[in-house]
Amino acid sequence: MSSYRTEAVVIKSSDFGEADRLLTLYTRNKGKLSAIAKGVKKPESRKAGSVDLLSHVSLYLAEGRSLDIILEASLLNTFSNLRQNLHLIASCYAILELVDQITPDRQENIELFRLLTQVLTKLDEVVKDEDAGKILTAFKIKLLTNTGFRPQLVKCANCSSILTTASNRFSAALGGVLCGACGNLDKASRPISSQAIKILRFIQDEDYDQVMKLDYPKVLGMEVEQQIRYYLEYLLEKELKSNHFVEKVNGLSS
Ligand SMILES: [Zn+2]
Known part of the structure:
Protein backbone atom coordinates (compact mmCIF):
# COMPACT_ATOMS: atom_id res chain seq x y z
CA MET A 1 0.00 0.00 0.00
CA THR A 78 -9.49 26.60 10.36
CA PHE A 79 -10.55 30.05 9.10
CA SER A 80 -11.79 30.78 12.60
CA ASN A 81 -12.88 34.37 11.87
CA LEU A 82 -15.23 33.50 9.07
CA ARG A 83 -16.69 30.70 11.20
CA GLN A 84 -18.07 33.43 13.51
CA ASN A 85 -20.33 34.69 10.74
CA LEU A 86 -23.26 32.42 9.90
CA HIS A 87 -23.92 34.08 6.55
CA LEU A 88 -20.31 33.62 5.59
CA ILE A 89 -20.24 29.98 6.66
CA ALA A 90 -23.32 29.32 4.53
CA SER A 91 -21.65 31.02 1.56
CA CYS A 92 -18.48 29.01 2.09
CA TYR A 93 -20.41 25.76 2.23
CA ALA A 94 -22.00 26.77 -1.07
CA ILE A 95 -18.51 27.31 -2.51
CA LEU A 96 -17.39 23.88 -1.31
CA GLU A 97 -20.47 22.28 -2.85
CA LEU A 98 -19.80 24.08 -6.11
CA VAL A 99 -16.20 22.87 -6.19
CA ASP A 100 -17.43 19.35 -5.41
CA GLN A 101 -19.98 19.44 -8.25
CA ILE A 102 -17.79 21.10 -10.83
CA THR A 103 -14.65 18.98 -10.49
CA PRO A 104 -13.95 15.43 -11.67
CA ASP A 105 -12.37 12.89 -9.31
CA ARG A 106 -8.60 12.67 -9.02
CA GLN A 107 -7.76 15.29 -11.59
CA GLU A 108 -4.91 17.51 -10.45
CA ASN A 109 -5.73 21.22 -10.70
CA ILE A 110 -3.23 23.10 -8.55
CA GLU A 111 -4.59 26.46 -9.70
CA LEU A 112 -8.08 25.53 -8.46
CA PHE A 113 -6.63 24.42 -5.12
CA ARG A 114 -4.85 27.77 -4.92
CA LEU A 115 -8.08 29.64 -5.78
CA LEU A 116 -9.95 27.73 -3.07
CA THR A 117 -7.45 28.31 -0.25
CA GLN A 118 -7.01 31.91 -1.38
CA VAL A 119 -10.74 32.72 -1.31
CA LEU A 120 -11.15 31.16 2.16
CA THR A 121 -8.13 33.11 3.44
CA LYS A 122 -9.54 36.35 2.01
CA LEU A 123 -12.98 35.73 3.48
CA ASP A 124 -11.36 35.04 6.84
CA GLU A 125 -9.74 38.50 6.71
CA VAL A 126 -12.64 40.67 5.56
CA VAL A 127 -14.70 42.64 8.01
CA LYS A 128 -17.56 43.93 5.89
CA ASP A 129 -20.32 41.67 4.55
CA GLU A 130 -20.33 43.79 1.42
CA ASP A 131 -16.70 42.87 0.70
CA ALA A 132 -17.41 39.20 1.37
CA GLY A 133 -20.19 39.31 -1.22
CA LYS A 134 -17.83 40.78 -3.81
CA ILE A 135 -15.18 38.15 -3.08
CA LEU A 136 -17.68 35.30 -3.38
CA THR A 137 -18.91 36.60 -6.72
CA ALA A 138 -15.35 37.04 -7.95
CA PHE A 139 -14.44 33.50 -6.88
CA LYS A 140 -17.26 32.04 -8.94
CA ILE A 141 -16.10 33.92 -12.03
CA LYS A 142 -12.51 32.80 -11.48
CA LEU A 143 -13.72 29.23 -11.01
CA LEU A 144 -15.56 29.43 -14.35
CA THR A 145 -12.38 30.60 -16.05
CA ASN A 146 -10.33 27.89 -14.36
CA THR A 147 -12.70 25.11 -15.45
CA GLY A 148 -12.91 26.29 -19.06
CA PHE A 149 -16.21 28.16 -18.93
CA ARG A 150 -14.98 31.74 -18.95
CA PRO A 151 -18.00 33.70 -20.18
CA GLN A 152 -17.62 35.77 -23.35
CA LEU A 153 -18.13 39.37 -22.22
CA VAL A 154 -16.39 41.48 -24.86
CA LYS A 155 -17.73 40.15 -28.16
CA CYS A 156 -21.16 38.72 -28.90
CA ALA A 157 -21.08 35.00 -28.03
CA ASN A 158 -22.81 34.27 -31.36
CA CYS A 159 -21.71 36.72 -34.09
CA SER A 160 -18.49 37.99 -32.46
CA SER A 161 -19.33 41.65 -33.03
CA ILE A 162 -17.99 43.97 -30.34
CA LEU A 163 -20.71 44.55 -27.76
CA THR A 164 -22.18 48.02 -27.53
CA THR A 165 -24.30 49.39 -24.73
CA ALA A 166 -27.47 48.50 -26.66
CA SER A 167 -29.87 45.83 -25.36
CA ASN A 168 -27.65 42.84 -24.60
CA ARG A 169 -28.67 39.48 -23.18
CA PHE A 170 -26.70 36.86 -21.28
CA SER A 171 -27.00 33.35 -22.69
CA ALA A 172 -25.91 30.46 -20.49
CA ALA A 173 -26.30 28.03 -23.41
CA LEU A 174 -23.98 30.09 -25.65
CA GLY A 175 -21.62 30.92 -22.81
CA GLY A 176 -21.72 34.69 -22.84
CA VAL A 177 -23.37 37.94 -23.82
CA LEU A 178 -25.43 38.23 -27.00
CA CYS A 179 -25.65 41.49 -28.93
CA GLY A 180 -29.00 43.15 -29.63
CA ALA A 181 -29.27 41.44 -33.03
CA CYS A 182 -28.60 37.92 -31.68
CA GLY A 183 -30.56 38.18 -28.42
CA ASN A 184 -33.52 36.21 -29.80
CA LEU A 185 -31.43 33.14 -30.59
CA ASP A 186 -31.66 31.84 -27.05
CA LYS A 187 -35.13 32.15 -25.57
CA ALA A 188 -33.75 31.36 -22.11
CA SER A 189 -31.23 34.23 -22.27
CA ARG A 190 -31.64 37.09 -19.82
CA PRO A 191 -31.29 40.84 -20.23
CA ILE A 192 -27.99 42.11 -18.85
CA SER A 193 -27.13 45.74 -18.18
CA SER A 194 -23.98 47.28 -19.62
CA GLN A 195 -22.84 48.17 -16.08
CA ALA A 196 -23.11 44.52 -15.05
CA ILE A 197 -21.04 43.50 -18.09
CA LYS A 198 -18.37 46.05 -17.10
CA ILE A 199 -18.21 44.72 -13.54
CA LEU A 200 -18.05 41.12 -14.73
CA ARG A 201 -15.17 41.98 -17.07
CA PHE A 202 -13.32 43.72 -14.28
CA ILE A 203 -13.62 40.97 -11.68
CA GLN A 204 -12.78 38.30 -14.26
CA ASP A 205 -9.20 39.55 -14.42
CA GLU A 206 -8.50 41.53 -11.25
CA ASP A 207 -7.43 40.21 -7.86
CA TYR A 208 -9.63 40.35 -4.77
CA ASP A 209 -8.07 43.54 -3.40
CA GLN A 210 -8.93 45.40 -6.61
CA VAL A 211 -12.41 43.86 -6.64
CA MET A 212 -13.05 45.08 -3.08
CA LYS A 213 -11.98 48.61 -4.04
CA LEU A 214 -14.50 48.70 -6.87
CA ASP A 215 -17.49 50.69 -5.68
CA TYR A 216 -20.87 49.85 -7.20
CA PRO A 217 -24.48 49.95 -6.01
CA LYS A 218 -25.81 46.94 -4.15
CA VAL A 219 -28.53 46.38 -6.75
CA LEU A 220 -25.86 46.06 -9.44
CA GLY A 221 -23.95 43.57 -7.30
CA MET A 222 -27.14 41.53 -7.07
CA GLU A 223 -27.58 41.59 -10.83
CA VAL A 224 -24.01 40.39 -11.37
CA GLU A 225 -24.44 37.60 -8.81
CA GLN A 226 -27.74 36.51 -10.40
CA GLN A 227 -26.20 36.33 -13.87
CA ILE A 228 -23.39 34.11 -12.61
CA ARG A 229 -25.80 31.95 -10.65
CA TYR A 230 -27.96 31.49 -13.74
CA TYR A 231 -24.89 30.48 -15.77
CA LEU A 232 -23.57 28.08 -13.10
CA GLU A 233 -26.97 26.46 -12.60
CA TYR A 234 -27.25 25.91 -16.32
CA LEU A 235 -23.78 24.36 -16.53
CA LEU A 236 -24.29 22.12 -13.51
CA GLU A 237 -27.80 20.90 -14.30
CA LYS A 238 -27.62 20.43 -18.03
CA GLU A 239 -24.01 19.58 -18.64
CA LEU A 240 -23.16 17.64 -15.54
CA LYS A 241 -26.12 15.32 -16.08
CA SER A 242 -24.85 14.39 -19.52
CA ASN A 243 -21.27 14.27 -18.27
CA HIS A 244 -20.13 16.77 -20.91
CA PHE A 245 -19.01 19.08 -18.17
CA VAL A 246 -16.66 16.58 -16.59
CA GLU A 247 -15.41 15.48 -20.00
CA LYS A 248 -14.71 19.07 -20.95
CA VAL A 249 -12.82 19.66 -17.72
CA ASN A 250 -10.88 16.43 -18.23
CA GLY A 251 -10.07 17.39 -21.80
CA LEU A 252 -8.86 20.81 -20.77
CA SER A 253 -6.48 19.67 -18.13
CA SER A 254 -5.01 16.75 -20.05
ZN1 LIG B 1 -24.42 39.01 -32.15
Missing part, protein backbone atom coordinates in the same frame (compact mmCIF):
# COMPACT_ATOMS: atom_id res chain seq x y z
CA SER A 2 1.62 3.26 -1.06
CA SER A 3 1.26 6.46 0.87
CA TYR A 4 1.60 10.16 0.10
CA ARG A 5 1.46 13.62 1.62
CA THR A 6 -0.68 16.45 0.34
CA GLU A 7 -2.46 19.58 1.45
CA ALA A 8 -6.25 19.57 1.20
CA VAL A 9 -9.44 21.43 2.00
CA VAL A 10 -12.22 19.30 3.48
CA ILE A 11 -15.15 20.00 1.14
CA LYS A 12 -17.61 17.37 2.39
CA SER A 13 -17.90 15.27 5.53
CA SER A 14 -20.32 12.56 6.60
CA ASP A 15 -20.57 9.82 9.22
CA PHE A 16 -19.10 6.48 8.24
CA GLY A 17 -19.90 3.74 10.70
CA GLU A 18 -19.56 4.11 14.46
CA ALA A 19 -16.32 6.00 14.75
CA ASP A 20 -15.20 7.09 11.29
CA ARG A 21 -15.95 9.90 8.90
CA LEU A 22 -16.03 9.83 5.12
CA LEU A 23 -14.46 12.98 3.72
CA THR A 24 -14.36 14.52 0.29
CA LEU A 25 -11.09 16.39 -0.01
CA TYR A 26 -9.94 18.89 -2.57
CA THR A 27 -6.23 18.14 -2.56
CA ARG A 28 -3.37 20.13 -3.95
CA ASN A 29 -1.79 17.25 -5.84
CA LYS A 30 -4.59 14.88 -6.77
CA GLY A 31 -7.65 17.10 -7.15
CA LYS A 32 -10.86 15.84 -5.55
CA LEU A 33 -10.87 12.50 -3.78
CA SER A 34 -12.65 10.60 -1.02
CA ALA A 35 -10.89 9.42 2.11
CA ILE A 36 -11.72 7.81 5.42
CA ALA A 37 -10.75 9.49 8.67
CA LYS A 38 -10.70 6.55 11.06
CA GLY A 39 -11.69 6.96 14.67
CA VAL A 40 -12.22 10.72 14.51
CA LYS A 41 -15.56 10.50 16.29
CA LYS A 42 -13.85 9.08 19.36
CA PRO A 43 -13.05 11.85 21.85
CA GLU A 44 -9.48 10.63 22.38
CA SER A 45 -8.68 10.70 18.64
CA ARG A 46 -5.69 12.85 17.79
CA LYS A 47 -7.16 13.54 14.36
CA ALA A 48 -10.47 14.82 15.79
CA GLY A 49 -10.90 18.52 15.14
CA SER A 50 -8.24 18.60 12.46
CA VAL A 51 -10.38 17.23 9.65
CA ASP A 52 -13.49 19.39 10.03
CA LEU A 53 -15.46 20.62 7.06
CA LEU A 54 -13.87 23.73 5.51
CA SER A 55 -10.48 23.27 7.18
CA HIS A 56 -7.21 23.54 5.28
CA VAL A 57 -5.11 20.59 6.38
CA SER A 58 -1.85 18.83 5.74
CA LEU A 59 -2.41 15.10 5.33
CA TYR A 60 -0.52 11.85 5.13
CA LEU A 61 -2.65 9.26 3.37
CA ALA A 62 -2.51 5.62 2.39
CA GLU A 63 -3.91 4.69 -0.99
CA GLY A 64 -6.84 2.32 -0.67
CA ARG A 65 -8.60 0.28 -3.33
CA SER A 66 -11.50 2.72 -3.58
CA LEU A 67 -11.04 5.08 -0.64
CA ASP A 68 -7.78 6.48 0.67
CA ILE A 69 -7.15 6.39 4.41
CA ILE A 70 -5.94 9.35 6.42
CA LEU A 71 -2.96 8.28 8.53
CA GLU A 72 -1.98 11.68 9.89
CA ALA A 73 -3.62 15.09 9.80
CA SER A 74 -2.42 18.48 10.93
CA LEU A 75 -4.36 21.68 10.75
CA LEU A 76 -3.03 24.53 8.62
CA ASN A 77 -6.00 26.90 8.85
Whole structure:
Protein backbone atom coordinates (compact mmCIF):
# COMPACT_ATOMS: atom_id res chain seq x y z
CA MET A 1 0.00 0.00 0.00
CA SER A 2 1.62 3.26 -1.06
CA SER A 3 1.26 6.46 0.87
CA TYR A 4 1.60 10.16 0.10
CA ARG A 5 1.46 13.62 1.62
CA THR A 6 -0.68 16.45 0.34
CA GLU A 7 -2.46 19.58 1.45
CA ALA A 8 -6.25 19.57 1.20
CA VAL A 9 -9.44 21.43 2.00
CA VAL A 10 -12.22 19.30 3.48
CA ILE A 11 -15.15 20.00 1.14
CA LYS A 12 -17.61 17.37 2.39
CA SER A 13 -17.90 15.27 5.53
CA SER A 14 -20.32 12.56 6.60
CA ASP A 15 -20.57 9.82 9.22
CA PHE A 16 -19.10 6.48 8.24
CA GLY A 17 -19.90 3.74 10.70
CA GLU A 18 -19.56 4.11 14.46
CA ALA A 19 -16.32 6.00 14.75
CA ASP A 20 -15.20 7.09 11.29
CA ARG A 21 -15.95 9.90 8.90
CA LEU A 22 -16.03 9.83 5.12
CA LEU A 23 -14.46 12.98 3.72
CA THR A 24 -14.36 14.52 0.29
CA LEU A 25 -11.09 16.39 -0.01
CA TYR A 26 -9.94 18.89 -2.57
CA THR A 27 -6.23 18.14 -2.56
CA ARG A 28 -3.37 20.13 -3.95
CA ASN A 29 -1.79 17.25 -5.84
CA LYS A 30 -4.59 14.88 -6.77
CA GLY A 31 -7.65 17.10 -7.15
CA LYS A 32 -10.86 15.84 -5.55
CA LEU A 33 -10.87 12.50 -3.78
CA SER A 34 -12.65 10.60 -1.02
CA ALA A 35 -10.89 9.42 2.11
CA ILE A 36 -11.72 7.81 5.42
CA ALA A 37 -10.75 9.49 8.67
CA LYS A 38 -10.70 6.55 11.06
CA GLY A 39 -11.69 6.96 14.67
CA VAL A 40 -12.22 10.72 14.51
CA LYS A 41 -15.56 10.50 16.29
CA LYS A 42 -13.85 9.08 19.36
CA PRO A 43 -13.05 11.85 21.85
CA GLU A 44 -9.48 10.63 22.38
CA SER A 45 -8.68 10.70 18.64
CA ARG A 46 -5.69 12.85 17.79
CA LYS A 47 -7.16 13.54 14.36
CA ALA A 48 -10.47 14.82 15.79
CA GLY A 49 -10.90 18.52 15.14
CA SER A 50 -8.24 18.60 12.46
CA VAL A 51 -10.38 17.23 9.65
CA ASP A 52 -13.49 19.39 10.03
CA LEU A 53 -15.46 20.62 7.06
CA LEU A 54 -13.87 23.73 5.51
CA SER A 55 -10.48 23.27 7.18
CA HIS A 56 -7.21 23.54 5.28
CA VAL A 57 -5.11 20.59 6.38
CA SER A 58 -1.85 18.83 5.74
CA LEU A 59 -2.41 15.10 5.33
CA TYR A 60 -0.52 11.85 5.13
CA LEU A 61 -2.65 9.26 3.37
CA ALA A 62 -2.51 5.62 2.39
CA GLU A 63 -3.91 4.69 -0.99
CA GLY A 64 -6.84 2.32 -0.67
CA ARG A 65 -8.60 0.28 -3.33
CA SER A 66 -11.50 2.72 -3.58
CA LEU A 67 -11.04 5.08 -0.64
CA ASP A 68 -7.78 6.48 0.67
CA ILE A 69 -7.15 6.39 4.41
CA ILE A 70 -5.94 9.35 6.42
CA LEU A 71 -2.96 8.28 8.53
CA GLU A 72 -1.98 11.68 9.89
CA ALA A 73 -3.62 15.09 9.80
CA SER A 74 -2.42 18.48 10.93
CA LEU A 75 -4.36 21.68 10.75
CA LEU A 76 -3.03 24.53 8.62
CA ASN A 77 -6.00 26.90 8.85
CA THR A 78 -9.49 26.60 10.36
CA PHE A 79 -10.55 30.05 9.10
CA SER A 80 -11.79 30.78 12.60
CA ASN A 81 -12.88 34.37 11.87
CA LEU A 82 -15.23 33.50 9.07
CA ARG A 83 -16.69 30.70 11.20
CA GLN A 84 -18.07 33.43 13.51
CA ASN A 85 -20.33 34.69 10.74
CA LEU A 86 -23.26 32.42 9.90
CA HIS A 87 -23.92 34.08 6.55
CA LEU A 88 -20.31 33.62 5.59
CA ILE A 89 -20.24 29.98 6.66
CA ALA A 90 -23.32 29.32 4.53
CA SER A 91 -21.65 31.02 1.56
CA CYS A 92 -18.48 29.01 2.09
CA TYR A 93 -20.41 25.76 2.23
CA ALA A 94 -22.00 26.77 -1.07
CA ILE A 95 -18.51 27.31 -2.51
CA LEU A 96 -17.39 23.88 -1.31
CA GLU A 97 -20.47 22.28 -2.85
CA LEU A 98 -19.80 24.08 -6.11
CA VAL A 99 -16.20 22.87 -6.19
CA ASP A 100 -17.43 19.35 -5.41
CA GLN A 101 -19.98 19.44 -8.25
CA ILE A 102 -17.79 21.10 -10.83
CA THR A 103 -14.65 18.98 -10.49
CA PRO A 104 -13.95 15.43 -11.67
CA ASP A 105 -12.37 12.89 -9.31
CA ARG A 106 -8.60 12.67 -9.02
CA GLN A 107 -7.76 15.29 -11.59
CA GLU A 108 -4.91 17.51 -10.45
CA ASN A 109 -5.73 21.22 -10.70
CA ILE A 110 -3.23 23.10 -8.55
CA GLU A 111 -4.59 26.46 -9.70
CA LEU A 112 -8.08 25.53 -8.46
CA PHE A 113 -6.63 24.42 -5.12
CA ARG A 114 -4.85 27.77 -4.92
CA LEU A 115 -8.08 29.64 -5.78
CA LEU A 116 -9.95 27.73 -3.07
CA THR A 117 -7.45 28.31 -0.25
CA GLN A 118 -7.01 31.91 -1.38
CA VAL A 119 -10.74 32.72 -1.31
CA LEU A 120 -11.15 31.16 2.16
CA THR A 121 -8.13 33.11 3.44
CA LYS A 122 -9.54 36.35 2.01
CA LEU A 123 -12.98 35.73 3.48
CA ASP A 124 -11.36 35.04 6.84
CA GLU A 125 -9.74 38.50 6.71
CA VAL A 126 -12.64 40.67 5.56
CA VAL A 127 -14.70 42.64 8.01
CA LYS A 128 -17.56 43.93 5.89
CA ASP A 129 -20.32 41.67 4.55
CA GLU A 130 -20.33 43.79 1.42
CA ASP A 131 -16.70 42.87 0.70
CA ALA A 132 -17.41 39.20 1.37
CA GLY A 133 -20.19 39.31 -1.22
CA LYS A 134 -17.83 40.78 -3.81
CA ILE A 135 -15.18 38.15 -3.08
CA LEU A 136 -17.68 35.30 -3.38
CA THR A 137 -18.91 36.60 -6.72
CA ALA A 138 -15.35 37.04 -7.95
CA PHE A 139 -14.44 33.50 -6.88
CA LYS A 140 -17.26 32.04 -8.94
CA ILE A 141 -16.10 33.92 -12.03
CA LYS A 142 -12.51 32.80 -11.48
CA LEU A 143 -13.72 29.23 -11.01
CA LEU A 144 -15.56 29.43 -14.35
CA THR A 145 -12.38 30.60 -16.05
CA ASN A 146 -10.33 27.89 -14.36
CA THR A 147 -12.70 25.11 -15.45
CA GLY A 148 -12.91 26.29 -19.06
CA PHE A 149 -16.21 28.16 -18.93
CA ARG A 150 -14.98 31.74 -18.95
CA PRO A 151 -18.00 33.70 -20.18
CA GLN A 152 -17.62 35.77 -23.35
CA LEU A 153 -18.13 39.37 -22.22
CA VAL A 154 -16.39 41.48 -24.86
CA LYS A 155 -17.73 40.15 -28.16
CA CYS A 156 -21.16 38.72 -28.90
CA ALA A 157 -21.08 35.00 -28.03
CA ASN A 158 -22.81 34.27 -31.36
CA CYS A 159 -21.71 36.72 -34.09
CA SER A 160 -18.49 37.99 -32.46
CA SER A 161 -19.33 41.65 -33.03
CA ILE A 162 -17.99 43.97 -30.34
CA LEU A 163 -20.71 44.55 -27.76
CA THR A 164 -22.18 48.02 -27.53
CA THR A 165 -24.30 49.39 -24.73
CA ALA A 166 -27.47 48.50 -26.66
CA SER A 167 -29.87 45.83 -25.36
CA ASN A 168 -27.65 42.84 -24.60
CA ARG A 169 -28.67 39.48 -23.18
CA PHE A 170 -26.70 36.86 -21.28
CA SER A 171 -27.00 33.35 -22.69
CA ALA A 172 -25.91 30.46 -20.49
CA ALA A 173 -26.30 28.03 -23.41
CA LEU A 174 -23.98 30.09 -25.65
CA GLY A 175 -21.62 30.92 -22.81
CA GLY A 176 -21.72 34.69 -22.84
CA VAL A 177 -23.37 37.94 -23.82
CA LEU A 178 -25.43 38.23 -27.00
CA CYS A 179 -25.65 41.49 -28.93
CA GLY A 180 -29.00 43.15 -29.63
CA ALA A 181 -29.27 41.44 -33.03
CA CYS A 182 -28.60 37.92 -31.68
CA GLY A 183 -30.56 38.18 -28.42
CA ASN A 184 -33.52 36.21 -29.80
CA LEU A 185 -31.43 33.14 -30.59
CA ASP A 186 -31.66 31.84 -27.05
CA LYS A 187 -35.13 32.15 -25.57
CA ALA A 188 -33.75 31.36 -22.11
CA SER A 189 -31.23 34.23 -22.27
CA ARG A 190 -31.64 37.09 -19.82
CA PRO A 191 -31.29 40.84 -20.23
CA ILE A 192 -27.99 42.11 -18.85
CA SER A 193 -27.13 45.74 -18.18
CA SER A 194 -23.98 47.28 -19.62
CA GLN A 195 -22.84 48.17 -16.08
CA ALA A 196 -23.11 44.52 -15.05
CA ILE A 197 -21.04 43.50 -18.09
CA LYS A 198 -18.37 46.05 -17.10
CA ILE A 199 -18.21 44.72 -13.54
CA LEU A 200 -18.05 41.12 -14.73
CA ARG A 201 -15.17 41.98 -17.07
CA PHE A 202 -13.32 43.72 -14.28
CA ILE A 203 -13.62 40.97 -11.68
CA GLN A 204 -12.78 38.30 -14.26
CA ASP A 205 -9.20 39.55 -14.42
CA GLU A 206 -8.50 41.53 -11.25
CA ASP A 207 -7.43 40.21 -7.86
CA TYR A 208 -9.63 40.35 -4.77
CA ASP A 209 -8.07 43.54 -3.40
CA GLN A 210 -8.93 45.40 -6.61
CA VAL A 211 -12.41 43.86 -6.64
CA MET A 212 -13.05 45.08 -3.08
CA LYS A 213 -11.98 48.61 -4.04
CA LEU A 214 -14.50 48.70 -6.87
CA ASP A 215 -17.49 50.69 -5.68
CA TYR A 216 -20.87 49.85 -7.20
CA PRO A 217 -24.48 49.95 -6.01
CA LYS A 218 -25.81 46.94 -4.15
CA VAL A 219 -28.53 46.38 -6.75
CA LEU A 220 -25.86 46.06 -9.44
CA GLY A 221 -23.95 43.57 -7.30
CA MET A 222 -27.14 41.53 -7.07
CA GLU A 223 -27.58 41.59 -10.83
CA VAL A 224 -24.01 40.39 -11.37
CA GLU A 225 -24.44 37.60 -8.81
CA GLN A 226 -27.74 36.51 -10.40
CA GLN A 227 -26.20 36.33 -13.87
CA ILE A 228 -23.39 34.11 -12.61
CA ARG A 229 -25.80 31.95 -10.65
CA TYR A 230 -27.96 31.49 -13.74
CA TYR A 231 -24.89 30.48 -15.77
CA LEU A 232 -23.57 28.08 -13.10
CA GLU A 233 -26.97 26.46 -12.60
CA TYR A 234 -27.25 25.91 -16.32
CA LEU A 235 -23.78 24.36 -16.53
CA LEU A 236 -24.29 22.12 -13.51
CA GLU A 237 -27.80 20.90 -14.30
CA LYS A 238 -27.62 20.43 -18.03
CA GLU A 239 -24.01 19.58 -18.64
CA LEU A 240 -23.16 17.64 -15.54
CA LYS A 241 -26.12 15.32 -16.08
CA SER A 242 -24.85 14.39 -19.52
CA ASN A 243 -21.27 14.27 -18.27
CA HIS A 244 -20.13 16.77 -20.91
CA PHE A 245 -19.01 19.08 -18.17
CA VAL A 246 -16.66 16.58 -16.59
CA GLU A 247 -15.41 15.48 -20.00
CA LYS A 248 -14.71 19.07 -20.95
CA VAL A 249 -12.82 19.66 -17.72
CA ASN A 250 -10.88 16.43 -18.23
CA GLY A 251 -10.07 17.39 -21.80
CA LEU A 252 -8.86 20.81 -20.77
CA SER A 253 -6.48 19.67 -18.13
CA SER A 254 -5.01 16.75 -20.05
ZN1 LIG B 1 -24.42 39.01 -32.15
